[in-house]
Amino acid sequence: MLMDGAKIKKIPLTKIAVHQDARFAFRFTQTLTPQCNISLVRACHTGTWSSMFPIVVKIENVFHVIGGWQGLLFSGEVEDQVFVVVLKNSTNADVRTISMRFAVSMLLSQTQKNKHNGAISELAEHRPELLSGLVFNKSFDTPRSFSYSLAPIDPKSVDTQRARINEERLDCLRSAK
C-alpha cells in the first residue's frame, strides 16, 4: 500500500521541490483565491500555517512534494524546517493521482460563500480563545471583527450571515408547526 513504511521527517525548506508530475496540480492550486487571510495564521507543529503534513518522495537528496502542500501555498508563515510525510515507494502514476486528488480536495473543502463569515464568527463565539492569538498572529475584539479580518466583508454582513444560519437551523421547527 502507498502509505506502508511512510515516515514523518523534519527537513530543511531548501530541500523541498514540487515533483515534476505534480507541477500542474500545484500550479492549479496556486490560482485558487483563499477565502481567508492566511497571513494572519501562525506556523504550527508542521512548520507551516497548515496542520497538514506535505507528502513527499525522496529523489537524489531532494524531497519532491506530491500532495498535502497546503502549508506551502499562499502567504502564510513557513519555518526554515518543516515536517513532511516521506513515502517509501511511489510510481509516477501515483504522483499524478495523489497530486490531482489533493487539488480536488482543496476545491471540495471550500465553504459556501453566503455562510462563510457566519461560520467563522460562530467558531470564535464558541471558542473565544481564538480571539486572543492562540492560532493567529494578532488578537481580535469580537467574533465579528475576527470574521471580517480573516475574510474581509462588510461587517454587517457577518451579522446577516449569522442570522441566516440561525434561521435555517430553525427551519425544521417552523415546518414542524
Place this chain on the structure above:
Amino acid sequence: MTLETKHKLPALKNKSSKAHEKRRNKFGSSAKERISEAALIETVRYCEKHQDNPLASLALGSLLSGRTSTQLLSAEQKIELTGTGVAKLHGTWNIARTPILANPDMSVIPVEKPGYVLILEDTAARVLELKNQGVDVDECKKDLKSFLAGIRPSTQERVTPDTLSRVLNFQKHLFKLSNFDVSFIANEEKHVFSQNSYACFDAIKLFTKHADYMAQFVDMSLVRMFIETNVPADLCFGSPRVLTRDSVATFFNCIKVKLQWALLNRFDYENIHHWYSIYVINILQLATLHRPCDNIFRTIDKFDFVSKTVEIQDKPEIHTRILPLGERALSEIHEYVNYLEALQEQVRFDSPHVATELKKSLDGRANLFREWNKEGLLEGFSSLPEVFQGDTNNGSNWCRHFMISKLIDRGVNREAVNMFSGHRMLSEHSHEQTKSATFDDLRSVAAELDDIIADCVPMSVKDMANYMRGVSL
C-alpha cells in the same frame, strides 16, 4: 628625431584633425571663411554675366547645392534632367536594403533611394555637359579658381571654389536648415551625420527649405512649381527600414494576442514569462533607441529610479551611456520587477532553480531580462524571438529607425536625438560644455518618446505581480 617621438607623430596629427573637424562642425556666422552677402551678390552677377562659360554654371551649382566642384564632376554624381526646367541632383549614399516583412499586415514607409535635391535644369545641364566632356576634375577646379579670381568684390573678399560650397552651411540658420538637412543636400559622407540614414524624412519639407535658400540667388519659380506638381506628397528619403505607425501597432497587437493566450493558460509560467518579457523589452527598446546588442540593460542596478535614468551598453565593446527614461518606461520596468518578485515566490517550490536565479536577478547579481526555457532561466534574452536580435521578420533594428523618424517628424532637436541614439558627432562628448545638446534636452527626447509609445502601442500590462500571486484579499 627619436623612435619614440616618431611613434607619437600620427597621434598628434590625429588630434589636430579632430580639432579641425570640431571647428568645421561648429561653423559660426562670423567665421573668417564666410563670404559676405555683398560679395555673394557680385558673384552671382558675375556668373550670370559669363553664363556661356560652363565654369559659371559649375560655380553656381556649387553655391546652390553646397557640393564641391569635385563632387559635382565626380563619376558617382548622378544628374537627372527632367525637361521641366528642374534637375535632380542625386545622392551617392549606399542606402540599406528594404526588409521583406513576414507579416503581410505590416509594411515599411516607401522611400526613394538614395534621394535627391532639386536645382535649376540650365545650371545642371551645363555641369552635366562638363562631366560628359570627361574633364579632369583637378584641372577643372584650378580653372574654376582662376575663373572666380575674376570677381573683384567691393569688400575685398576672395571668392574660391571652397568658400562657395560652404555658403549653404553658413546660411543654414536663416532658412531653418539643420546640420542634418545640409549634410543631405551637400551629399556629405554618410557617417558624418548618420542619422539621415536611420530616419525616413519628408522630402517636400527639405526641398522647400532648400528652395528658400536658393531663391536669394536665382529665380525659384520653376522649382517651386515642380515641387507642387511633380513631387508626391508622401515622398520620403532616408532609411528604407521604417515601419508605418499601423505596422508597429500590428506588431504589438501580435504580442498582445500571444500574451492573452499565455495568461489564459494560467499554469504555463514559462510561456507567460516569455511573452511578458518580450513586451517589456520591446517597450524599453522604443524608449531607449538602443542598438541591437546582447544584454543591453544588464542588471537591475543599471536602472536608477531616483534620477530616472538607465545605463545601457549597446555595442559589443565597452560603450555605455546613461539615458533618461520616460514615465512609461519607468512604470513598465517597475511593474516587471514586481512581477519577478511574485514569480520568484510562486516558483519557489515548483522550480527552485528558477527561483534561485530570479533572486540573483533581483539582487543585481545576474541580468534582469532572462529567457526561461526547458533548460531553466538562461543568462540573457538574446535568443528570444520578436526582439531585435532575432527579429529578422520585422527588419532588425526597426525600433531605432522607427522612433528616430518619429522624433524628427515631431520636430525634436536633431542634435539631442543624435546624442540620445548614441550617434555622437566626432567632435563632441556628452560632458563637454560646448556640446550641442544637454542632458535636459535628452529628458525632453525621453518625454517625446513616451508620447510616441502612447500613440503607437495599443496595449499596456498592469499588475502582473497580482496576477502571479492571485487576487489578494
